[in-house]
Amino acid sequence: MLTVAKKRAFTIVEILIASSILSFILLVGISIMALISTTLYDGQIESGNRISITDNIYYITREIQSAEKIIVTDKTLKIKQFGSSDFSLEYTMTDGYPFGNLDFKGKKMLDLDYSKSKFSLNGKSIKIELAILKNNLDFKQQSQIVVFDVTPRSEGALIE
Secondary structure (H helix, E strand, C coil): CCCCCCCCCCCHHHHHHHHHHHHHHHHHHHHHHHHHHHHHHHHHHHHHHHHHHHHHHHHHHHHHHCEEEEEECCCEEEEEECCCCCCCEEEEEECCCCCEEEEECCEEEEEECHHHCEEEEECCEEEEEEEECCCCCCCCCCCEEEEEEECCCCCCCEEC
């Protein structure tokens, strides 16, 4: 009597069902990882901007307080420090797509809403209004308005 050995293998239908289940599980896993990665990246950008806001306000305040002369326009702040021959420190609000920037010597410091931000004179002090955005990627975000006044230590520092 001949015995035929049975082959132990999967049928094509079983392989197709198993591969479609595995593909679905991988797709869900990759989607969840991408969502987590995007959330972490946005949080990191926002956290970096918050730290940057505090640092930038500190530097602007310090430079205005120690200035010899200051020229203030709506979107530009030029500062001449003691011992300097020219207005070497310049803060500029620039308009751009999708959002504007606060620049220091042409280098981007913060993302901001250009139309809601400005420099102005407030008596003997300089009023700075910054409509800060958390990043330059999200088109539907609301700006956070930060307003502060800085008075120069030098009596005749302000030039309009």
